[in-house]
Amino acid sequence: MSAALSAIADDHDAAALEFLMKAIVHDQLGPADAVLRLVDREVAEPAAGEVRIRVAVSGVNPTDWKARTGLYGGDAVESVPNQDGAGIIDAVGPGVDEFAVGDRVWVTLAAYGRPASGTAQEYTVVPVERVFALPDNASFELGASIGIPAITAHRALTVAEGGPTRLAPGALEGKVVLVAGGAGAVGHAAIQLARWAGATVIATVSPTKTAYAEAAGAHHVVNYQDADAASQIRAVAPDGVDLVVEVAIGANNELDLAVLRPRGTIAIYANNGDKPFTVDVGQNMGLNARYQFVLLYSVGWQFLTAAAEDINTALKANALPVGTPAGLPLHHYPLSETAAAHQSVESSTTGKVLINIADL
Known part of the structure; x- marks a missing residue:
């Protein structure tokens, strides 16, 4: 290969790598250490009504391991685990006016009906209605901790x-x-x-x-x-x-x-x-x-949105702290140890299990 063609190929490879990310996937149902694996995936572009989030922290909930093991039934399809997370808006699709690139956000039910959109990856694309502004006084680890737990609690308290x-x-x-x-x-x-x-x-x-x-x-x-x-x-x-x-x-x-x-x-x-x-x-x-x-998957988006609004008000008032002093110890794992994070939740570890993905 000529030097010129080699340079073109190198540039093409470098450009391609810019659109790859690290992600945890599974295409079988079963134990975390048997089915979860770290791979390179292409970074998707958001369609109309969607946003792309660069994920800083992914939260692990019991629903995540239950889905992975097949407790909810269904067929095994390639999936990225975890419903909750927090990060920064990286791109917005057509028709999205609520957010701009660079906005800090938290997301919940990211993978509901969208197996590729779980938060155990460096970037995720989700419908905008599942995304909420993260108040300036709230950390990404707090944003990744609230989702399913806090919205479930809100629903239980308002029925x-x-x-x-x-x-x-x-x-x-x-x-x-x-x-x-x-x-x-x-x-x-x-x-x-x-x-x-x-x-x-x-x-x-x-x-x-x-x-x-x-x-x-x-x-x-x-x-x-x-x-x-x-x-x-x-x-x-x-x-x-x-x-x-x-x-x-x-x-x-x-x-x-x-x-x-x-x-x-x-x-x-x-x-x-x-x-x-x-x-x-x-x-x-x-x-x-x-x-x-109370089950969030079928509760209705109007209730989820109302809960998120109230939760953000509470966040701004510093009323939802996490961490050991607040009674909810945090357990951190890197993305490469997602299987261990799932096992921790599955064994009923007291506290909140988080996966650190990017230092934003």
């Missing part, structure tokens, strides 16, 4: 009959909220949002996790294993709890009904432990109780 549909200071004034599993990511966000909105917050945890719920801001923390747990909660709320944010309904339903006020609501976003959930019709009728199930 009670006669209760607020939006959260703001005073919205839950005079209400008593019980947060089951107050040391988890959703429980942590529920404690913080409920307290910011003016509620009296009670959290139930195992005895080794009391400090996490206290640091998050719970006014009262109860060991759910105590034989007199219901009495302890009733001592704080003699008329009963207005709303329960529930992570393990099968295991906790008896306690929830023992402390729920008439016409109270139990918002269920998980059933950790998988103990079967059975409904005592008579007891629930006597209370006129309401069960509300």
Whole structure:
């Protein structure tokens, strides 16, 4: 090859590399260390109504490993994991007026219906409605931590009959909220949002996790294993709890009904432990109780958008901190160790697992 042709080829190779990025993918369902792999992928261009984000931090949630293992069913297709993340707008598609290149943002449900758009990669392209401005006082690690946990918590706190549909200071004034599993990511966000909105917050945890719920801001923390747990909660709320944010309904339903006020609501976003959930019709009728199930994938974009707006208001007020002093330890991994990050979440590590992708 002549020197001139060699130079042209070198320039072409260099240009091609500019459009490649590092990404984690899997095209099979199974264990993280068996199916996740680091590859080079082309950087896609945003279409109309889409934006491209240079990802700084990707957040890992239980839903991510559950999807990867096939717990939700479906066929194996090449996918990039992780729904949540934060970074900087790198490009905007036609018709996008909400953001400009360089804007700091957080994103949620990035991979919902879009297997290639997960946040475990250097760049992701997503519909603009899944992207929200990241307040200047919020770090990228905070932006990657809020998504699914905080929106789930917001939804759970706004489903009670006669209760607020939006959260703001005073919205839950005079209400008593019980947060089951107050040391988890959703429980942590529920404690913080409920307290910011003016509620009296009670959290139930195992005895080794009391400090996490206290640091998050719970006014009262109860060991759910105590034989007199219901009495302890009733001592704080003699008329009963207005709303329960529930992570393990099968295991906790008896306690929830023992402390729920008439016409109270139990918002269920998980059933950790998988103990079967059975409904005592008579007891629930006597209370006129309401069960509300919460799953973000089908909740409706209008509720997701409203939640994100309220969450950003809380972020600006520094009401949703993360990290050990705030009761949610952060565990950092590089992109190349995404499998270990998934395994950490799958083993129920206390705290928030984050994947650091770029130092922006």
